[in-house]
Amino acid sequence: MSVIVSTNHLTKSFQGKEVVSDVSMNIQQGQIYGFLGPNGAGKTTIMKMLLNLVKPTHGEIEMFGEKINHSSKDYLKRIGSIIEYPIFYDKLTAMDNLELHCEYMGFYNKKAIKEALEMVQLVGIEGKPVKDFSLGMKQRLGIARAITTKPDLLILDEPINGLDPVGMKEMRNVFSMLSKEYRMTLLISSHLLGEIEHIADTIGIIKQGQFIQEISLDTLRGQSTAYIELETHDLKKAAFVLENKLQINNFKVMDESVIRIYETSLSQADISKALILADISIESINKKSISLEDYFIDQIDGVEKHA
Numbered sequence: 001m002s003v004i005v006s007t008n009h010l011t012k013s014f015q016g017k018e019v020v021s022d023v024s025m026n027i028q029q030g031q032i033y034g035f036l037g038p039n040g041a042g043k044t045t046i047m048k049m050l051l052n053l054v055k056p057t058h059g060e061i062e063m064f065g066e067k068i069n070h071s072s073k074d075y076l077k078r079i080g081s082i083i084e085y086p087i088f089y090d091k092l093t094a095m096d097n098l099e100l101h102c103e104y105m106g107f108y109n110k111k112a113i114k115e116a117l118e119m120v121q122l123v124g125i126e127g128k129p130v131k132d133f134s135l136g137m138k139q140r141l142g143i144a145r146a147i148t149t150k151p152d153l154l155i156l157d158e159p160i161n162g163l164d165p166v167g168m169k170e171m172r173n174v175f176s177m178l179s180k181e182y183r184m185t186l187l188i189s190s191h192l193l194g195e196i197e198h199i200a201d202t203i204g205i206i207k208q209g210q211f212i213q214e215i216s217l218d219t220l221r222g223q224s225t226a227y228i229e230l231e232t233h234d235l236k237k238a239a240f241v242l243e244n245k246l247q248i249n250n251f252k253v254m255d256e257s258v259i260r261i262y263e264t265s266l267s268q269a270d271i272s273k274a275l276i277l278a279d280i281s282i283e284s285i286n287k288k289s290i291s292l293e294d295y296f297i298d299q300i301d302g303v304e305k306h307a
Contacts, residue, residue, distance in 0.1 A: 002065075004029045004153060004185055005050065010059035012045055020045050023059070023211040025204050027187055032179050034200030035189040036296055042209040043189040047083055047155050050187075051076065064152070077105065080151035082159055086142030090131035094122055094141050097130060098148055107149045116144040119174055135162035143171060147178060154178065154186045160195060168192075172199050193293040205299050212299050220295060227290065228261040228268055231283040232275070235259065241278045246271065257283070 005027035012020040020042040027033045037043050048054040050061060052072060061068040063075050088097045098113045117123065120140040130138065139162045146154055159175075160168045176199050178184040190196050196203065197217070205212040232238045235257060242248045242261065248271075250262040261271065272285055290298075 002029045003027065003062075004064050005033075005187065006062040007046070007050075008060040008062070010046065010049065010061065011057050012042075012049060012054065013057045018057075018209060020049075020209045023206070023209075025211060025214055027185060028202070029185055030179060030183045031201040032175060032186045032188065032199050034196035034203040035187060035206070036193060036196060036203055037189075037191070037206035038300070039191060040208075041206045043206060044084060044157055045209075046206075047081075047157050047187070047189065050155060051079065051081060051083065053083070078152040079155060080146035080149060080153070081155040081157075082142045082146050083155070083157045086138060086145070088130045088138070088141065091129050093127060093129060094125055094133075094144070097141065098145055101145050102148060105149055112148055112150065116148040119147065120144045121170060136164060136167055139163055140167070140171075143174070147174075147184075150182060150184075152185065154184055154188075156186065156188045158189055158191075160190070160192065168195060175199055193296050197293075205296060207300050226264065227288055228271060228285060229288050230259045230261060230271070230275075230285045231257055232259070232280055233257055233283065234280045237278065238275060238280050241274055241280065242271075245278070246274055 003026045005025075007023055007025050010020060010023040011018060023046060035043050035046075045054060049056050050063065052068060052070070055070055064078060066072075066075065068075065089100070092100075094117060095113060098116065099110070102108065102113065120143050122137065122140050122144060125137070130141065133141065139159065143156070143159055146156065160171050163171060172195060175186055175188065179186055188196065188200070200217055202214065202216045203220075204214045230238065235253065238259060239251075239253065242251055242259070246266060248261060248263040248266065252260045252262070254260055268285060268287055272282060275282055
């Protein structure tokens with residue numbers, strides 16, 4: 001599998017302030033790459049640099065095996081994109097907007113336009129101008145425009161904003177189908193972690209312009225992610241027993257009543273018995289596993305284990 005997007009120490013400064021710092025990431029052909037980070041983390045700026053809409057201050061970008069410079073443009077014909085909020089000619093219909101897009105892309109296939117609209121389930125709106133579309137319908141149209149020309153790479157910035165839960169699931173299915181059946185490569189940014197977890201092959205995590213980690217979902221799922229969640233009102237006493245009686249140091253105090261225990265050498269029953277013998281009330285104790293959201297938050301904030 002070849003790398004079709006690669007950045008090397010990519011950096012961007014605005015007015016002397018770095019908003020993206022030393023980012024090196026690699027996207028393999030045919031995979032769905034989930035780009036995760038809080039709002040303002042630098043995701044959109046990186047995507048704009050990949051599309052040559054913003055010029056890097058330092059570092060290099062390689063797309064489809066070629067280095068990108070300030071004048072590069074031919075490679076853009078192989079990319080479909082949504083950056084921030086999709087803009088259309090509001091007085092025109094969805095079909096008219098996509099025909100114009102295909103015209104300036106040099107792509108002449110009206111059947112593909114109809115297929116793209118059907119794919120995102122924008123049907124029965126033939127005579128309706130875009131100005132009368134809901135936010136969710138405009139988002140669907142943006143996705144349709146990005147995929148009409150069957151590009152090799154899709155760069156989608158928060159593509160499910162404005163969609164209801166049913167719409168999110170439908171678009172998730174579309175993205176998975178494009179990756180599996182058309183072998184498209186997708187770079188999708190989001191702060192909706194559960195949505196990325198369902199479809200991504202690899203995730204890249206960014207915070208305040210700093211690239212924190214790049215990891216495959218298979219690797220993440222293969223890691224030891226089980227833990228025991230203890231809920232008790234005797235938090236300090238429970239923490240003392242865990243550390244001093246059971247010799248457990250690998251745990252994290254989540255809030256005023258919840259402790260997560262990552263130690264695997266003792267069973268749930270052993271822990272319960274020790275707490276009960278110490279006269280500590282247990283509201284609940286359950287074995288759970290770390291979700292992508294938990295992992296993401298730990299990477300962003302740092303795992304603060306009690307010691």
